[in-house]
Amino acid sequence: MKKEQAIDKLQRQIDDIRIPRAIRRFGASFTKWHRDTEVVIREVFDGDQKHIDDFNSVNYGGDEGSLDFASPEIEIEKRLQRKYEEGLEHAESILRSFVDEIKEFWDEEGKIKKKKGVKTPDKVTIPWLLNNVPIHLWLALGGLLASAFLLGIQASRISLIKEIFTLTGK
Template identity: 35%
Template sequence: MLSKERTIEKFNQQIEAIPKLKQQKSFSPEFTKWQRDTQVLIEKIFGERTRHIKDFDKINFSVVVASNLTPPSAFQEAYRDGLDQAQSILQSFIDEVVDYWDDSVAANSRDCLSIIEQICNRFHRVVKQLRSRHENRETLDVKDEYDVQDLLHSLLLLEFDDVRPEEWTPNRAGSNSRMDFLLKKEQTVIEVKKARNRLGAKEVGEQLIIDIERYRTHPDCKILICFVYDPEGQIANPRGLENDLSGNKDGLTVKVIISPIF
């Protein structure tokens, strides 16, 4: 995974290419390559389902509503305006890296985040595969939150050497709580929930807000990943809940992952 300095350098390279692209006709082969290279870079740095790639993909490089009467100059102007927006967004990414990435843990943490995100996004596929065994042999069927934790623990061990289940969190409001998993070296905590009847978007959101506040002061937690397994689609707007609760919370990077998405 790229270091903080290399990440800044790569984003600057994409920005430095923009003036030359503006001099070319819209959607030239050079622009097509630049656009894809930038998308890949953003996904590699921040993840595939983050606000960062969504913000970049929202940029319009052409006229939104066009007709036969729309002059060619309008398309070229929209193309240049799109490049200006792209430059502003890429500069914002650089500012975020400069302001919020810890030099000592940034590369490892981002790599860790990408790995766990992939595991969570493919979790339901693993569950379905486990149900299909030769001669209908017994298997693990994920029915409740404990089953989710057990299977996720096994999958994490494929990628991480030190996975600590149920570590104590600091005393809060007169009582201690347990976190589901701590990756101490990566300074990452994973909280697991399974959506079900009476635990929909509102209830899950309320629980996650409490979790975020609790882990904000934990000395071993720089990244909090909240994995919500929702095989029945109990959460009506999963993307909205992810976007509302993910982000930087007073120095704690929070990533909410709801999977699967129907």
Template identity: 35%
Template sequence: MNKTEAIERLENLKERACQLAGERRGSSDFNKWRRDTEVAIERIFGEKTRHSKDFMEIRYSLGIFTTATPNSAFDNAYKNGVRYAITVLESLIDEIKEYWKEDLESLTQELSAIGKVELLIRRFHKVARQLRSRYGSRSTIEIEDEYDVQDLFHSLLRIYFDDVRPEEYTPSYAGSASRVDFLIKQEKIIIELKKTRQGLSAKEVGEQLIIDSQRYQAHPDCNTLVCFVYDPEGRVANPKGLENDLTREVNGVPVIVFITPEQ
């Protein structure tokens, strides 16, 4: 079970416990929740671990009582036990969040094709920055213009996709043909790259992307258009706002805009 699945499972059990805290003791829902939680903790952390022991030792009833003990005392013991179980689950969730590493293979297997493209886009700047530091100050790729962005991003796309076609021609639009930066053939995703520069305002970037979205949707393999704007100098003042404004559906084709790195 990967990190995300473990957190979601425990969060679900915690939510069920919160509901049980307001119900009567001894219900069938409580018995099922208790067993489900025991099994989940064993699956996540392993059998006979401290995590299982901590949960198994929780008591939901009085240890000592007499015939004169009021029902309210039993009710309070039940509620206190459920509340303590919620605290234990919260601690287990925090432990996973803080100490577990992401299972990258499992994560990427679960991602859609668009999700994989987004992951590469979001990490592009870190990769570009890391390439600057090479052993013995050896030469490397410097991201100075859009061609450099294309070269590096093309290599990254090969991690997940086998059929990546650069500079694919589109059918004629408004009397002239044009080329898209990348076509991921099987997934029918077209990717257009841009790099901000001096003299290219956010408004102009937006206008170019609007024109591109209208032009590229004519391509027969365009089920989704992804626009990647690389802005290492932070020239776009409100990147999230521009992303939200330009991410839309144009004539039935989803257009998704990413501006990175996030400032």
């Protein structure tokens, strides 16, 4: 799917949130909007479960277990409605985040832009290494070589090692 087409589909779902906001909680319009939005997300992001899970993680206040039923019924209704509206706000934020993700990371053809990195050369040369390998790696390599050299010098002073090398040389 092309970038603009994906943005348009998600934007339509963002605009359509006004319908379930205007009608009673968890009515048929909410069910339709929620399912349509899930289908759009699945289509836009090619079935990527992370995006679907992000959208489905929104709590619209359908669980009444956390409410104090000693409160008057009108208070309970207001709290449930407030949780429902907050859920719709969160869903809208997630959808807007999806749109921002597409704008930033997709190319016009709908492909995720490649990360900019070091272009691998045909041949790895000393000048290429000097320009592309961080200085701390050069310092670590130099330290490792110096340590190996000094260890070799110290080892050559040990009589057992002298004997081993003189035996193999005969």
